[in-house]
Structures are given as C-alpha cells and as structure tokens.
Amino acid sequence: MALICGRPPRTSPDPAFADWGDGGAALALKHWSMFAHGACVTVELTALSLIFGMLIAIPAALAMARGWRFWGGFARSYAYVFRGSPLLVQAYLIYYGLSQFEVVRDSVLWPFLREAYWCALLAFTLNTGAYTAEILRGAIAATPKGELEGAKALGLSPFKSTWLVELPSAARRALPQYGNEIIFMMHGSVIASVITIQDILGAGRTLNAKYYVAYEGFITAALLYMALTMVIVLCVRGMEKRWLAHLAVGR
C-alpha cells in the first residue's frame, strides 16, 4: 500500500462512461480511477525517492569532491555500483534477496521490507542518490575559486562557506542536469510495476490482463508518462529561468 495514495481502487468500470461504447479510449476512461491512483503512486514514489536520495547525495558529493580518503572512496564505490548496474536488478536484490536472510526477517524492519512498496522506495532512493551525488560532485568541482576565496575573506567559517556559498552555487549549476535526473527517475519508477506495485504501468497491465487487450493499457500509460514528463520539463524550465537568470544576460 502506498504511503499517501493508499490502496488501489477496485477495477470495476465507472458507470458514468457506460454509453461511451467499447473503443480503446472508452475502456481506459471507464477505468480512470485506476490510472489516477497509478499516477499518484508514480508521482509519490518518484518524489519521495528524489527527496531521500538528495539526503544521501549531498554528503556523498561533498565527500567525493573534497577527496576524503575513506568516505570519498566509499561514496565513489557506492556511486559506481548503483550507476553501473540496472535498477531492475537492484530492486530484485532488495525485494527478493533480502527476505532470504533470517536476520532480516526477524528484524524490526521486516514489516517494511516485506512490502514491495518500501523495497521499491529503498531501491529508487539508493539509485537516484548515486546519480544525484555524481551530478552534484561535478557541480561542486566546477565552483569558481574566487567564490570560496570571497567567502573566506568575509570571515565565513568552513561550515558556513560550504552551506551558504559552495552548495547553493553548485545547486544552480547542477539544475539542468538534475532536471534530467527527475525525468529519468520518474521513468525508472516503472520498475515498481514489475514487483507488483500498481503505478501507472501497473494500472495499464491490470487493464490489459482483465480485458485481454494488447494496446489500450500500455498506450494510456505511455500518454500519462508523456504528460508527466512535460509537466516536469515545464517546472524545471521555470526554475532555470528564475535561478539561472544571470546566465541569460547577453545570450
């Protein structure tokens, strides 16, 4: 069960669309509540994993950019493993793999880890955390030296210089790439449907299985994913206009 979106609705057709005929679009419309719930789950899983992923990414990116011997190496290996292997296998490893161990089954975390939802969220968080860490690392490494020297000259402590100068400046540079990361993570969240979660694609697969049809559910899902992608693109463009306004001068 999803945290905010709740349980999936029953799959019976909505009588409001009864006289719309038997076409593919009508079939999808009759089951709009399934797709609405699916869209909610997709947005929820994506948003939560991006938020939690960011909590991992900031310290990991700092450790890598600073070149700390132990933590930097640890963060680099983390990013390498999670960026170098498919999200599908990572989700399988967590969902099917962890339950193999008695230690896990006896632990306090078991009520969470036995549910597909939390396993998917954990896999997505670790995955997007790795990609975001790499994006932020690049942005931090590209900080103009003068900005840090300026912070030092103003008497900011190393902690303040990091939080008030270095990271905000890096976040701005990382924004275009992070916009892509949001889209790729939203697209990556289709993996959830493979481990039984009723996200957008899950709703499409349920519809197809129920009526023995081949395209209707998938085309509806594809259209919904496209719409979500466009919303994200527009939001990111708006944020860029606001925070990267100083780059537009002279262009």
Add this chain to the structure above:
Amino acid sequence: MSKLIEYAPLLLSGALVTISLAVSSLLLATILGALGAWGKLSKSLAPRAIASAYTTLIRGVPDLVMMLLVYYGGQRLLNQLLEALGQERIDVSPFLAGVATIGFIFGAYLAETFRGAYLAIPKGQREAATSLGLRPRQTLWLVTLPQLIRHAIPGYGNVWLVLVKSTAIVSVIGLEDVVGLADKAAKSTREPFLFFLAVIGVFLAITALSQWLLRKLDARYSAHLNIPLPDAKKAGAPAESAQPTMAPALR
C-alpha cells in the same frame, strides 16, 4: 557460494545473451541514430519534424512501457496484418522485440551524439575539401566521416554503457538473459540475494571491460592530437548551455 559455482555456466550463457542483445540493439540504434542526425541537420522541414517527434517520443515514454507496447501490441498488429494478407500467424520472440525497442530508444540518443559530433567539425574542413576539388561524396567519406567518428566516440561509448544496463528489462517479457536466468536460479535454489548480486557483478564487469576498450579506441582515434579530446558533453551540445542535454541516464 557452491551454488554460484554450480550455476556459473548458466549465468555465463545468460551474459552472452545479454551481450548479443546489446550489440544487435547498438547496430540498429546506430542506423536509426544516423538517420535521426541527418533529419535533425536537414534544411527541409519534414525530416526535421520527424526527427524531433522521434526524440520527444523517446524522452517522454519509459523504456519498459515502450517494450511491452512493442512486444504485445506489435505482435497483435503484425498478426492482424498477416491475417488480412491471408498469411499464417507468427510469434515475435522476446529477443527481437528487445532489439527493436532498445535499438529504437537508443537511436534517439545516438542521433543527438552524431549531430553534436557533426557540428563539432570546423566548417573550414569542408570548405578546404571543396577548394581541393573533392566531390561531395568524397568530402563525406574522406573528410567528414573520419572526424565525425573521432568526435562521436566519447558520446557513443556513454550510450553503449547505458544501453547494456537497459537490456535488463527484456527479462520482464521472458528473455533468458543473465537477469532472467538468475531469476530462475534464485527461485530453484532459494538464494535470490546471491544470484542477483552476481548479476550486478556481471554488469559491472561488462562496464569495466567496455570502459577499458573505449579508452583504447579513443586513444587510437585521437592519437594525432596532443591536446585531450573535448569530452562527450561539450561535443554533444555546443553553444547550448542552460538547456537540458540528452545525456542518457536510463535506469
């Protein structure tokens, strides 16, 4: 651990399926990418419109949705066509559906890579070729293409690394690649963690090997340069700074 040794030949044969799927998809993607780049660089409206519709579609729809649509929907469409022609029904194999989908997806990313590589060639090169009396075809084969390859190698390598990982989803439609076979082994031995961890190892090994080969290839094609190559990002998007680039980060 002894189970892993017992199943090692099986996993190895799965890895071979994964690699042949990836190589076949890359070939298709290269052809589509060349066509897409030609469309994007074309002066007339129709090819440009088709190429940009292609890119928008790929950016908007997740890979798994596309693949299920191709496998189930494509199968039905093909058989309806064959029936109308009075032919017998055929079954599309998961391998073919996988090659078609992944080739189609990564063709769009390669189109962007090739376009960037073409734009990175100084105009003077083509002008010099003309002034030497080379015909357009000779200019293409002797001047443009060799340089295009050099500029495209970093981006092409990145696309390959992402493509290999994204073959994992073909196991969802029943292909017995390394993921599908590991899933079977995990079920019969009840050791899913071990086998999915091994799959992650296989993907990391393929990635590491590819990176090593790509470095050698890169060194060979830019041997005449003392300066380091412009990296993939710069070659991919000249003079477009704040726009999100098409760097693929599929999961």
